[in-house]
Amino acid sequence: MTEGNPYDRKESISPLASECPPPRRELQESAKETPIEEPQSTISVPPIINQKPKNEDSYQIAPELREYITRTKQEQTLEQERFNNLRKEIPDFERLESEFYQISPNTLFFDTKLQDEILEVIKKRFETLKQIIPGAKTLDFWNETEIDRMFGKGFNPTSLVTSAESAEWFSAKLELDGDEPLMVAELGCGAGWSTTMLFRNLEKIADGRKQYINSIDMSPHAIATTQTLLEYYGISYIIIANNEQRKQISRLIQTGELDSCVLLNLGNFDEILEKYPEDYFHGIYSTHGSAYLSEKEYEKVLSLISKKGKNDAIFVADSLNPLYTNRLSTPILLLQMLFPKVSKKILNALDVKYIFARKGLNNTSKYFPQNSEVKVIRIFNEERADLIINWANYLIRTLRIKRLLETKKSLSVTMDVVERYRSDVFPSTQLNRVVKNINMNANKTVFEELTNKPDFTIFLETIGFRVNK
Ligand SMILES: C[S@@+](CC[C@H](N)C(=O)[O-])C[C@H]1O[C@@H](n2cnc3c(N)ncnc32)[C@H](O)[C@@H]1O
Numbered sequence: 036m037t038e039g040n041p042y043d044r045k046e047s048i049s050p051l052a053s054e055c056p057p058p059r060r061e062l063q064e065s066a067k068e069t070p071i072e073e074p075q076s077t078i079s080v081p082p083i084i085n086q087k088p089k090n091e092d093s094y095q096i097a098p099e100l101r102e103y104i105t106r107t108k109q110e111q112t113l114e115q116e117r118f119n120n121l122r123k124e125i126p127d128f129e130r131l132e133s134e135f136y137q138i139s140p141n142t143l144f145f146d147t148k149l150q151d152e153i154l155e156v157i158k159k160r161f162e163t164l165k166q167i168i169p170g171a172k173t174l175d176f177w178n179e180t181e182i183d184r185m186f187g188k189g190f191n192p193t194s195l196v197t198s199a200e201s202a203e204w205f206s207a208k209l210e211l212d213g214d215e216p217l218m219v220a221e222l223g224c225g226a227g228w229s230t231t232m233l234f235r236n237l238e239k240i241a242d243g244r245k246q247y248i249n250s251i252d253m254s255p256h257a258i259a260t261t262q263t264l265l266e267y268y269g270i271s272y273i274i275i276a277n278n279e280q281r282k283q284i285s286r287l288i289q290t291g292e293l294d295s296c297v298l299l300n301l302g303n304f305d306e307i308l309e310k311y312p313e314d315y316f317h318g319i320y321s322t323h324g325s326a327y328l329s330e331k332e333y334e335k336v337l338s339l340i341s342k343k344g345k346n347d348a349i350f351v352a353d354s355l356n357p358l359y360t361n362r363l364s365t366p367i368l369l370l371q372m373l374f375p376k377v378s379k380k381i382l383n384a385l386d387v388k389y390i391f392a393r394k395g396l397n398n399t400s401k402y403f404p405q406n407s408e409v410k411v412i413r414i415f416n417e418e419r420a421d422l423i424i425n426w427a428n429y430l431i432r433t434l435r436i437k438r439l440l441e442t443k444k445s446l447s448v449t450m451d452v453v454e455r456y457r458s459d460v461f462p463s464t465q466l467n468r469v470v471k472n473i474n475m476n477a478n479k480t481v482f483e484e485l486t487n488k489p490d491f492t493i494f495l496e497t498i499g500f501r502v503n504k
Pocket of ligand 1: 177185188198222223224225227228229230251252253254257302303305321322323324328
């Protein structure tokens with residue numbers, strides 16, 4: 036996909052929207068008591084800037100670009116306030132949120148009552164995106180249905196926590212110089228959960244510096260969903276419409292004129308990375324994004340990372356482990372959700388972390404021998420799994436049935452995604468083999484493996500490298 040092909044698909048209704056009846060009436064009724072602002076929900080289209088500088092030093096910033104940045108910031112602030120007001124309308128929102136953060140402090144709370152609202156905004160952002168980047172093609176795979184599935188990941192703290200942990204690890208490993216702005220690339224923002232958690236983690240280590248995440252995704256549905264989620268969580272963003280705009284934005288960052296934000300790029304990883312200057316990024320992060328590259332494509336992207344990253348830049352990549360899948364036993368899961376303490380005590384006494392099905396599945400990943408067995412998890416009893424069990428238990432105890440069903444659905448979707456994606460995934464730990472070749476060909480250690488990686492749940496894995504120029 037290039038920055039500039041005609042978009043050729045009619046918008047379809049989101050399956051998530053049709054499956055989940057909207058909580059609209061409830062919201063409208065309570066809105067009567069405290070009237071909230073009528074939703075604006077419009078976001079300006081950035082100007083197409085084609086003017087070229089006479090030379091790099093006398094870079095002129097197009098006045099339309101400055102005007103757009105001011106206007107889009109105002110619009111996003113209004114939207115953030117609207118979401119804040121909607122949250123206030125939800126009975127007990129603060130209590131739910133604080134309970135959730137006690138169970139899962141490092142992730143993100145999303146109240147499923149706002150799901151419908153969010154889906155409406157995503158549709159609007161998608162329409163605007165078509166005007167901004169007239170040309171994105173809807174993909175066969177990362178289409179609206181797939182991004183909806185990814186959006187559902189956010190209702191399940193067990194799904195979110197590994198991305199949160201890898202974002203924390205990535206942030207801790209960054210080498211920052213002086214007070215220069217913190218510049219990061221993200222490969223594959225998906226629905227925006229990882230982008231949001233990465234932004235929050237960068238804030239913790241930025242130490243007063245401005246910070247920019249340059250997120251790249253080839254799916255327009257992913258970009259539109261990420262825009263909406265960033266508005267929901269109060270993070271500013273700019274959509275990069277073309278290369279000239281990208282250059283002028285870089286200039287504004289250099290001169291300290293642009294506030295911290297996410298810069299959203301629609302396109303392939305290699306195509307977009309190519310457009311950035313050399314020695315630009317402190318780090319490149321990808322949670323389940325670059326994992327969908329083939330080995331050949333990965334080699335190309337790694338070579339770009341070594342060029343576009345600064346000396347000492349880091350690259351972190353999470354993926355599924357294709358030799359595991361989940362088919363959790365519903366009765367046991369239900370017992371765990373109803374009686375989390377007792378069931379944990381029993382499973383601990385039996386020294387059980389995972390129980391696998393007696394018979395495994397056939398391996399479908401070309402990265403492992405054909406006769407390898409895929410282990411099927413039936414019961415889990417580990418720290419990260421406790422998050423969803425404890426959250427579900429809280430929802431049961433407080434009779435929040437609709438939220439419970441959404442959480443349960445999110446868990447099923449996650450299991451389904453693990454099963455369906457496992458044959459396509461490039462396992463992160465096999466990147467060792469790829470970088471070994473790169474290092475050998477370069478006759479030096481271009482990529483050096485990072486230590487102390489987080490200990491993920493068994494069906495996920497991560498790896499990180501530091502670039503030596
Ligand atoms: C599983 S999702 C990532 C989800 C997100 N990082 C998270 O963990 O919440 C993978 C995303 O990567 C994008 N993607 C996959 N291959 C890509 C490529 N070669 N170039 C650009 N985007 C790609 C897809 O469009 C999709 O949105």
